[in-house]
Amino acid sequence: MRRVVVTGLGMVTPLGCGVEPTWRRLLAGESGVKAVTHFDVSDLACKVAANVPRGDGSDGTYNPDQWMEPKEQRKVDEFIVFAMAAASQALDDAGWHPSTYEDQINTGVLIGSGIGGIEGIAEASITLKERGPRRISPFFIPGRLINLAGGYVSIAHGLKGPNHAVVTACSTGAHAIGDAGRLIALGDADVMVAGGTESPINRLALAGFAACKALCTAFNDEPARASRPYDRDRDGFVMGEGAGVVVLEELEHAKARGARIYAELVGYGLSGDAYHITAPSADGDGAYRCMSAALKRAGISADEVDYINAHGTSTMADEIELKAVERVLGNAAGKTAMSSTKSSIGHLLGAAGAVEAIFSVLSIRDQIAPATLNLENPSVDTPIDLVPLKAQPRKIDTVLSNSFGFGGTNASLVFRRYAA
């Protein structure tokens, strides 16, 4: 199988628009979680969320007009604009702008989303009820479909290779990157633009996740303390929004054009729980098999993993993942660090796995593990260093990134420092 490396990164997160502003603020221990003020939350149990900071584009703010023409933005839900922003950044970062037919057909797109255009669907259903079918826009369908994130990206950049999308709830971003890596490894493409995007912060999605009893409701007055994975006072996840996109490239292709190589994607594992629609199986069996499969594919043993970017959503499921990780690591648990960056940016659902894959790659570049914020009183003892409160410089060559989704769908990625 051909080797696959990461050569470009792009993101829009609650900490900012762009990889470097987000990473800098993440390492500084900043939180992107705030009180929701742009719509009425008075009757919602959860009143906090992690919104992308809007602005004129300076100082790491997100200005959608920089990424998509206003007349096009009007036609789509914001998850598509987020994807356009992250994909443009990643392609610029990789210095890859295919212009020949040959390069275009060898560059594909695989961007997913967990729930896609839920806000636009909610609005259109009101229009349908109140004003009838003749008032439904011709852009209603193409502006909500999940694969249209990748569709718009491919059109904007002339990418004519495989065009695919993943929908696996909170595992979406990791599955997209893993599957895209396989397409390159198997020779279907030389370059893939891959990741996840999500724009779920609206009344309907907050009401829906609150009904599942999945959201944090105990910290409405202290938003920055709301997302607290592994802490005894955690009581649910905090919804976030944004996108993460990477450029994956076949190793020889990257070397031939002198591309900067961030890391190699060496492992990818998948599994299903076959247990419950929203809860992970209590024995952590699905997570265990998923991580084990990724390590097997990478051809490495568990004691080679230096850092794990956990799924860690700040729910009761944190301990199930932790037990599964302990089981995978065995005697190596005491020398491994694991943190949940959701403590800072909330849970970006379908974008989470992609954004966290980027954090994993950056932890290798900068030899530092980002912190688990708000981890003041761990709910269980563990030999694993959960990197409480403060980012931790450490030797990091190999990283495992976990994502687990509703429906019992699991994905793990393994990145390794590139060595010829």
Add this chain to the structure above:
Amino acid sequence: MSDIAERVKKIVAEHLGVEAEKVTDGASFIDDLGADSLDTVELVMAFEEAFNCEIPDDAAETILTVGDAIKFLEKNAA
């Protein structure tokens, strides 16, 4: 320019994201103003909304230029 013509041109410029001076009577939505077939469907909906009238599909198919729209609406708008 009639009030209707002015309003039509404003709607066209906004929806298609083109400069006002390009929106002449003779301008074709698709050939001159960069619209695709979905844009034209939405434009017709915007006209219906703004002028509180119904534009049947067979009539919509004959509205290809800014001038066509103005003519139709001057005749049929409430």
